[in-house]
Amino acid sequence: MTRPPGALTRNDTVTRINHWITALCFILLAISGLSMFHPFLYWMSGLFGSGQWARAAHPWIGIVLFISFSGLIIQFWRDNLWNRDDVAWMKAIDRVLANDEEDIPEVGRFNAGQKFVFWSMALLIPVLLITGLVMWEVYFGTATSIPTQRAALLIHSMAAIAAIIIWIVHVYAAIWVRGSMRAMTQGYVTPGWAWRHHRKWFRSLVATGSNGPRPNVTTRETRE
Amino acid sequence: MTNYQSQNYIRISATTITPPAARNREAEMSKLIDVTRCIGCKACQAACMEWNNLRNPVGTFHGTLQNPMDLDPETWTLMRFTEWENDKGDLEWLIRKDGCMHCEDPGCLKACPAPGAIVQYENGIVDFISENCIGCGYCVKGCPFDIPRISQVDHKSYKCTLCSDRVAVNLEPACVKACPTGAILFGTKKNMTDWAGERIEDLKSRGFENAGLYDPPGVGGTHVMYVLHHANTPTIYAGLPENPTISPTVEFWKGLIKPAALIGVAAAAIAGFMHWVVAGPNEVQPEDEEAAERLIEAKAATTRPPPDTGGRPQRTEPVEPPV
Ligand code: HEM
Numbered sequence A: 001m002t003r004p005p006g007a008l009t010r011n012d013t014v015t016r017i018n019h020w021i022t023a024l025c026f027i028l029l030a031i032s033g034l035s036m037f038h039p040f041l042y043w044m045s046g047l048f049g050s051g052q053w054a055r056a057a058h059p060w061i062g063i064v065l066f067i068s069f070s071g072l073i074i075q076f077w078r079d080n081l082w083n084r085d086d087v088a089w090m091k092a093i094d095r096v097l098a099n100d101e102e103d104i105p106e107v108g109r110f111n112a113g114q115k116f117v118f119w120s121m122a123l124l125i126p127v128l129l130i131t132g133l134v135m136w137e138v139y140f141g142t143a144t145s146i147p148t149q150r151a152a153l154l155i156h157s158m159a160a161i162a163a164i165i166i167w168i169v170h171v172y173a174a175i176w177v178r179g180s181m182r183a184m185t186q187g188y189v190t191p192g193w194a195w196r197h198h199r200k201w202f203r204s205l206v207a208t209g210s211n212g213p214r215p216n217v218t219t220r221e222t223r224e
Numbered sequence B: 001m002t003n004y005q006s007q008n009y010i011r012i013s014a015t016t017i018t019p020p021a022a023r024n025r026e027a028e029m030s031k032l033i034d035v036t037r038c039i040g041c042k043a044c045q046a047a048c049m050e051w052n053n054l055r056n057p058v059g060t061f062h063g064t065l066q067n068p069m070d071l072d073p074e075t076w077t078l079m080r081f082t083e084w085e086n087d088k089g090d091l092e093w094l095i096r097k098d099g100c101m102h103c104e105d106p107g108c109l110k111a112c113p114a115p116g117a118i119v120q121y122e123n124g125i126v127d128f129i130s131e132n133c134i135g136c137g138y139c140v141k142g143c144p145f146d147i148p149r150i151s152q153v154d155h156k157s158y159k160c161t162l163c164s165d166r167v168a169v170n171l172e173p174a175c176v177k178a179c180p181t182g183a184i185l186f187g188t189k190k191n192m193t194d195w196a197g198e199r200i201e202d203l204k205s206r207g208f209e210n211a212g213l214y215d216p217p218g219v220g221g222t223h224v225m226y227v228l229h230h231a232n233t234p235t236i237y238a239g240l241p242e243n244p245t246i247s248p249t250v251e252f253w254k255g256l257i258k259p260a261a262l263i264g265v266a267a268a269a270i271a272g273f274m275h276w277v278v279a280g281p282n283e284v285q286p287e288d289e290e291a292a293e294r295l296i297e298a299k300a301a302t303t304r305p306p307p308d309t310g311g312r313p314q315r316t317e318p319v320e321p322p323v
Helices: A013-037 A039-048 A051-076 A084-091 A093-097 A112-135 A146-176 A180-185 A191-197 A199-207 B043-052 B107-111 B138-142 B164-168 B174-178 B189-205 B248-254 B257-278 B286-302
Strands: B009-012 B029-034 B077-085 B091-099 B118-121 B126-128 B184-188 B212-214 B224-228
Touching: A013 A039, A013 A051, A013 A146, A013 A180, A039 A051, A051 A112, A084 A093, A084 A112, A112 A146, A146 A180, A146 B138, A146 B248, A146 B257, A191 A199, A191 B286, A199 B286, B029 B189, B043 B077, B043 B174, B107 B118, B107 B126, B107 B138, B107 B248, B138 B248, B174 B184, B184 B189, B189 B212, B189 B224, B248 B257
Parallel strands: B029 B224
Antiparallel strands: B009 B118, B029 B184, B077 B091, B118 B126, B212 B224
């Protein structure tokens, strides 16, 4: 990797590996889950060998996802705390969507949209885990009553669809905002990228002489 | 069962197309279990094991005639024994042959995500096609009668087939053939209903004023029906549900939300693509890099150098963001 001088670390190596394990698990879960979700999508179970294999693998991948995503929560939760500027950012979302980020509140390490994705997933993935365990026929088929399992199935499928839609938004944002993908593959961004998209974060790095991903001194201001 | 079928499918699980319908002329069949004639001999249970080659390992004795205590992947029919005290204080021994009811509107089939793992033949029999079954257990959640059981050996779901293989070649189900008292009968649904009517009249004339036929309309009727002496309280027969229906949770889960969810996912993807077409990528501009550079330089200028190097004068005013 040729990292230009002056580049800022957006995500360090541990974070990136953690992220991509999570992403792989999520994609495999979405494929195997959707194959059971609708007859139109049953063919996707063939990617796992057969319907039986997709059914059998899905809960195990779910457990790996949950553990892996917990790692992301630990690394990201502080930078995702909600603050007043996020509301103003949300109100100016039309400007953001028009690629005009000049006159909107300066953004810390994550903008309100990213925080929304983060907290949605932080809610949905534990819900998927718990309902998934209740539905897991092989080990917990008789652990709960049938009405409980019915409710778990309904909640699991709705939470899964919500998670998949949010995931589409997340992936599109990564494609749309150029340079984001590299921030999660090679881990760095240019100062201009940081200035354009996450100015408050950039200022906090410069002010504390940090190369990222977090300022060297954490104060209330730099955290936001 | 397997799918070497000679009968017409009218419903196929997880399938959005209409099954071949050109030959649909067959009469609806039904099994009639006359609980009032049953002596609890379990010949039906034995015949079921024999015909279907089921050999459940010998279990343990629980102090009741019921054995085994529940349905399982190798017990597709089970005599459930209940000692019930009627309002006169007399003991009545209620014996109900439990097993798949072969609903006209089968909850298992509706819930099943595997194409062709559950089918309904034109004669009304609901059958599990084992080679297509993926073992998810959704049928267990779909069933209003708690009938299907998943094997821990092969992760397939099992239940009574109504001897679909025998019926296909004009034989009656094995349990019907074995019953020594004529308590289990098999024929067209119409004949069975008529016969049950006669039986019920007879029972009423002998003091069972609540005698009646159990053919619950909530699941569109069933292809296994009971004659009960106390049809007003089916639950006394080892929990036979009073008004079984497919759970509203299951109906909702398999109903509106499936197409709505697919539309939602597709809409999200299309919205992303349209945004790309309309607004396009958000790229860092040279001005951004310059602005960032100015901030870094301004910061460098203010940094107090280490004392031993002497150093440049220190700026005192706060760092202003260059615009
Ligand atoms: C976090 C841990 C998870 C566990 C333990 C879990 C477990 C399960 C289980 C047991 C099933 C039933 C089928 C089977 O046995 O394989 C299932 C179905 C499903 N799962 Fe998960 N899952 C998890 C996460 C996810 C995630 C993250 C997604 C979405 C990306 C997802 C999407 C689905 C879908 C769409 C279905 C089918 C629901 C339906 O048929 O309506 N699951 N899951």
